[in-house]
Amino acid sequence: EDQVTQSPEALRLQEGESSSLNCSYTVSGLRGLFWYRQDPGKGPEFLFTLYSAGEEKEKERLKATLTKKESFLHITAPKPEDSATYLCAVQAGGYGQNFVFGPGTRLSVLP
């Protein structure tokens, strides 16, 4: 069974305090791993797609990396506006529309 877990469930950081969020997955044939940001009361907003182990993507203070079993979202010198829930999703093989989401990590960045 395809499964995605995320840790920690919640994370509080001081502004400027760098950290990493983890996404672990077990899927039958990974076709893509996606990171989204979700603000309270809104729909998820796309951040990155990773396809193969060793791949890295960067956007402002965020950097996503991928191994064969997990992905990390590194946040460098976060600001309060980075506070949100970060969702990880995998697209598994098979019929190709099977997107499995993790429960998310709720990030709070304090000024």
Place this chain on the structure above:
Amino acid sequence: NAGVTQTPKFQVLKTGQSMTLQCAQDMNHNSMYWYRQDPGMGLRLIYYSASEGTTDKGEVPNGYNVSRLNKREFSLRLESAAPSQTSVYFCASRGGFSSYNEQFFGPGTRLTVL
């Protein structure tokens, strides 16, 4: 360019009532999806439509029906609402069939069933 729109934003139903959630996208995307999001759980796929004229069940389809009205619109119907269907519902769309293509989400419908 509105992206993905959903109506209504909020809805309260009594057990046994029916309703339809509407979703539309203006990005000319082939695929559309309905998810539900519950506290502590990830988004779970209810139904999807890979292209106009086709629909398929996802992980949690029981109690729901869908209609892909045309390429733009994908509706979700609850025939007889139950308290277990209290959730936030998100519609999403996706262009093309490449593994690299991300989903675009609507703002959600918050549904409470009493």
